[in-house]
Amino acid sequence: MPTTQTATREDLFSRINRLSDNELARVVELVDSIEGHEPNEETIAALRESADMQNLIGPFHNMEDFMASLLNDDDA
Numbered sequence: 537m538p539t540t541q542t543a544t545r546e547d548l549f550s551r552i553n554r555l556s557d558n559e560l561a562r563v564v565e566l567v568d569s570i571e572g573h574e575p576n577e578e579t580i581a582a583l584r585e586s587a588d589m590q591n592l593i594g595p596f597h598n599m600e601d602f603m604a605s606l607l608n609d610d611d612a
């Protein structure tokens with residue numbers, strides 16, 4: 537396993553160990569609710585674009601600017 541994956545995995549386990557019982561229950565409930573759901577092609581394409589830093593807009597400095605951009609058809 538590459539070093540970065542090991543460090544990420546160790547960080548994840550460390551964070552999980554610090555969760556309270558209630559927080560851990562919520563995480564498990566969330567994972568259970570999304571388990572088995574596969575993203576559609578549009579979602580996969582959007583995730584790949586964001587990972588490749590393509591077709592990004594912003595940054596937004598407040599919620600009003602974000603919502604204005606979201607509702608503006610010119611950004612699409």
